[in-house]
Amino acid sequence: METGSGEIERQSDTMGLKDYYYALRLNDGRILRIAQEVDAVWVVFASGLPLCLGLILLISFVCVLASRILTRQLMKPIEDVAGKLNDDFVDSPYPELYPFISKIRKQHEEVLAAAKMRQDFSANVSHELKTPLTAISGYAQLLGSDDTPAEKRKHFADEIDKNANRLLALIEDIIKLSELDSDDNDEQFETVDLYELAAEELDSLSMAASQRNIDITLSGASTSVRCRPDLIRELIDNLVQNSIRYGNDGGHVTVSVLEEYGYKKLIVEDDGIGIPADDLDRVFERFYRVDKSRSKASGGTGLGLAIVKHIVEIHDAKIQIESELGVGTKVTVMM
Known part of the structure; x- marks a missing residue:
């Protein structure tokens, strides 16, 4: 003071x-x-705390309620679209969703197509396996019958052998397709000479060609390509086997290896029976046969060209097929 x-x-x-x-x-x-x-400060804070907590809870409740209502309003048009994916036309409720809906619709169609393909494949496999098994069973019963003439027993045994070989070939092709579907191919690529691969494979097919009196020739030059050698051998084998199988006795098969316009090309050309124009788009489908009776009689499984197409896709390559009925067929693989 x-x-x-x-x-x-x-x-x-x-x-x-x-x-x-x-x-x-x-x-x-x-x-x-x-x-x-x-x-004191903490007393003031304590006295206001219940009011603050009450306001926070009220605001949180309002936010949650509003978000649920808004989410339902936003999602309902999208859910409606999801239920119309099988329709011919699906309109987007929001312009921003056009790319999303287009992608989802495409994926949906791919899933349905894959499911149908698996269903068709299973049905075809069942049918294809049943046919030779039925023949084997029937001929085996006849062969075991005491009433079967001795001169026919040799024929029945040959038929059993033929159908057993057909069954084995079919199973091998099915296994090959399964391996191609599930295999990790990236790590098995190597650089090889495509001409040498073709020469080796044609040498192993010379006996089959000579039985039909079909002349096989190889033309071209050494051409390096990065690939899976085992699959390329399979590809060449299937294409040349097809040319032999559907060729005319005394015909010709020409295999060419060349490099043109930045592509390494493998061309298999024959002067066989040819393929109708209406069937060209379907020859790579599994179990599709242009001439069913001739294919089965010659031992074809209906999977050869499907395997070829799969191998081409694994190598990011392209395949073209040209054919004229009664003139011949030309298949070009470009890598």
Whole structure:
């Protein structure tokens, strides 16, 4: 008070309060004193906490409720679109979703196509396996019968052998397709001479060609290509076997290896029976046969060209087929 004024504060630990005192000496000598009790900071915070928590809960509830309502409103058109994927035309509820809906629709169509392909494949496999098995069973019963003439037993045994070989060939092709579907091919690529591969494979097929009096020739030059040698051998074998199988006795098969316009080309050309124009788009389908009776009689499984197409796709290559009925067929693989 020596300066004419003074202040002091006192803390009440029991009440949790502070007392602020202020004194002022007036001109007439009297002293004016003021005192005020003030809550501690944590007391003020504690008293306002329930209100803050209540506001937070209320705001959170409103936000959750609003988000659920808005989400339902946004998702309902999309759910409607999902239920119309099989329709010929699906309109997008939002312009931004056009690319998304187009992609989903494409994937949906691919899934349906794959499912149908598996279903058709299973049905075809069952049929193709049943045919030779039925023949083997029938001829085996005749062969075991005491009433079967001796001169026919040799014929029945040959038929059993022929159908058993057909069954084995079919199973091998099915296994090959399964391996191609599930195999990891990237790590097995290597650089090889395509001409040498073709020469080796044609040498192994010379006996089959000579039985039909078909002349096989190889033309071209050494051409390096990065590929899976085992699959390329399979490809060459299937294409040349087809040319021999559907060629005319005394015909010709020409295999050419060359490099042209940046492509390494393998061409297999024959002067056989040819393929009708209406069948060209389907010859690479599994179990599709242009001439069913001739294919079965010659031992074809209906999977050869399907395997060829799969091998071509693994190598990111292209395949073209040209054919004229009664003139011949030309298959070109470009890598």
